[in-house]
Amino acid sequence: MRPSWALTLSPALLSQVHGLQIPFFGSTTPQAPISNAAKELVSSDALQAHVDAANLLNRAKILYEIAELGFDEYNHPTRVIGSKGHLGTIDYIYSTIAALGDYYSITNQSFPAVTGNVFESRLVLGHAVPESARPMGLTPATSSREPVYGSVVAVANFGCELSDYPSDLEGGIAFISRGQCPFGTKSDLAGKAGAIAAVVYNNEKGDLSGTLGTPTPDHVATWGLSDRDAAPVLEKLHNGEKIDAIAYMDAIVDTISTTNIIAQTTAGDPDNCVMLGAHSDSVAEGPGINDDGSGTLTLLELATALTHYNVNNCVRFAWWAGEEEGLLGSEYYVSVLESSENKKIRLFMDYDMLASPNYAYQVYNATNAANPVGSEQLRDLYVDFYEEHGLNYTFIPFDGRSDYVGFIQNGIPGGGIATGAEGVKTEEEQAMFGGTAGDWYDPCYHQYCDTVDNVDLDAWEWNTKLVAHSIATYARSFDGFPERDLAVNTFATSDWKYYGHSLQI
Template sequence: MRASISTLSVLAAGASALQIPLFLSEKQAPVEPASDDDYHGEKPQVSSSALQDLISGNKLYARARKLYEIAKLGEDEYNHPTRVIGSAGHDGTLSYIYETILALGHYYDISNQSFPAVSGNVFESRLVLGDEVPKSASPFGLTPPTKNRQPVHGTVIYVENEGCELGDFPASVKNNIAFVKRGKCPFGTKSEHAGIKGAAAVVVYDLGSKDGIGGTLGTPSPKHIATFGIGGEDAKPILKKLKNKEYVDAIAYIDAEVKQIATTNIIAQTTFGDQDNCVMLGAHSDSVAEGPGINDDGSGTLSLLEVASQLTKFNVSNCVRFGWWAGEEEGLLGSDYYVATLPKEENQKIRLFMDYDMMASPNFAYQIYNATNAANPNGSEELRDLYIDWYKEQGLNYTFIPFDGRSDYDGFIRHGIPGGGIATGAEGVKTKEEAERFGGKAGGWYDPCYHQLCDDLSNVNITAWVVNTKLIAHSVATYARSFKGFPKRTESVAAKDYAEGVKYHGSKLFI
């Protein structure tokens, strides 16, 4: 897995072409090759307390400042800082991760895994239904534009049975606006069926949502057409008119692009420790196009970098593998690709996977994914309990959140690898009870700048970030030292109810 000179040269050449600095700090200058004795002989065996003691808020925030400067590389193309895949800001992020790990010498083997990814961007949109502009209207992720990137006019046509079958769409949708309920099948299927029937655009409504649908069409299809989502409050008056056989006209407009690019996962694995028994952890290296992503998921990315750096002071008994995934915000692209391309024997070497996405939300709660061995691969529950025990030992409260497909653990769980993780919250609303347990503001988002331009240096809670990075260090040290009492790997996959219960693929709903 050790990176070849040619691989490094390609990365450096790409960085140079984009005028991306290598971002090496004074203490991260390239090191001279060291002998195996430097790593296997004099270092102490890793311990949780010793590794935790090396974590500090000053070091994490210094890395955050550097990452924000990197995000500014995206300004020329996006007019604001961003680290979205395909941007100079993301290329700079990859260079920073790679160079930081490379500077640690022979402690890690490092590799790049390039893969094709789909990137979508909506530049402008507008939806008018009758004489109203729905407040909750938003284009779906990976939607194509309206025809010729111009407004399209038509009649709103009601679609029966949630649009999961081609026959649900009447012939009258041709050149008109299909109005279809969110339901049992993916949004992409509804859009594709409408496109085959010749509709000009699709509006998917969710009666159970007030604020609309943060959805994605998923894997692009040439049959997809411009697709919006709206919430129940905006949909109800339209439904009432349609059921009364009243005419409702509409104007839909989306200027968007969907393109295929190449991007890269970065994998770093200790060069010693039992290579057939690896503890793996990951974070995603990209942000959304709308902002720099310092909390989402700069915080997880930098926590992993800091733990990886401090781990070099110790010996490990089991190998430790770090993964920085690209394309998470586009639908878990990097982690899905990584797991799907693992040979069976390599899959079995990963004893567990730990996901660390959003470690520093300003209005945080200490959240643990509620994994069970009944619904997830055997060992997931033991990992959950490790987090519980640590928070209890620190005298800290915690809460559970569901495994719902919103982050990079999803592909690992689906491929039979035990998984879990912690988080501090995204756009969810903090309850009064949670405010009493964790502090902060009841009724506000955990991260008030989630997927926005203001996810910058002011959008991290250092207390939460340090606490959770210490917990990451604890999880790494525990399993790097021993898997005693942790279930052996089997070839089982996630239970059927997990797959059927997951409605997200990344941050956006796909069903």
């Protein structure tokens, strides 16, 4: 039965899909099932042999055309949740897996998701229009979506207690330091204290953008501001000078329904599952071919290749919706798992941004000391692969930036690899990986230009081979991998700086 969210894709797009032998609903007959018992047991070398950069590139071209379905509403290609581009992405994933016959069982998991969009914003502080001012994710609009006027009022400490907000803030614009508590808490308290808008400024070097997270009735229109643009404002306020300000935000925050897709092998021990995931959505600003089209398509390519083999342990693929809105799909998935189902997941592997054009091979530094036991063994599997193939790698913080968060919080070992987002490549990394020191790993991160031209095919192919290696290793055996300990089933991650790709503190 065709899911209610499915789209009818264009004949031109379907013809490309047919050329790749990736059928959609009604386009071809699903492949005839072959008995799993007659297939050879999957091995790392065999699964890696299916990986071809040309196939990944062809899939990327299809995904970009799907993103163009969002053009009418957003005036550019996008796969943000709620858009036709994201509905088309879900359709593409589901159709591809469904066409593989009975090798997988497929689950469509719908859930409510909070989404937001900023159509226009402007912030004037005194006589200055700070270039670094950025609306926070999930910020509400200013009153009546009109400009509001008030004085800038400094908030004491870090603005994490209502007592930090002075009595003269009523009708003013709260000026709050970053630190100690989430941005959403600061915005909420500012609203409770009577502020008409809020600015959170960076107390470290650089610009500041983030998310308010789960909406509250007291959130006010909120911007992030760099330390550079905050400095003259703070100096004037310290000297007792009055600063008049204008704030304008035209934005919406809404709740919609969206869908995770879960595909699990029908063969293999269902009580011992290796699970891996990527997010199917992009940000509103662009088509998201690297972020995270690269992860989405890697999983789709390998899910197709795996059908040639038998497995000892079940393999569960997941395509999450709403990651860009704050890890919504993955966290929902884990939150509704019963304890017995949680235990069946021996580990979770996160694959988000595998093809950045100015890449570094990055491994999440997930240790057993700070995470569920088994996370470090997975980390070492990635390290061993890079070393065995003469490839350099670097460790990056395991700090809440992607869909592993809900799994770690609920006692499931996790980890993953990436190739970098808005971080700046160092001179040392240029020597290790090539590329350009001083530039972002992905110069088109969260932008319109994250297109098919924004992927490095060599990095993508090597990382897809590594994902294949991780699947095959654990689909064959968990020998030597730590057993799950349900006595230790929660891990605190509240001090992580990130909630998905957005800063939260």
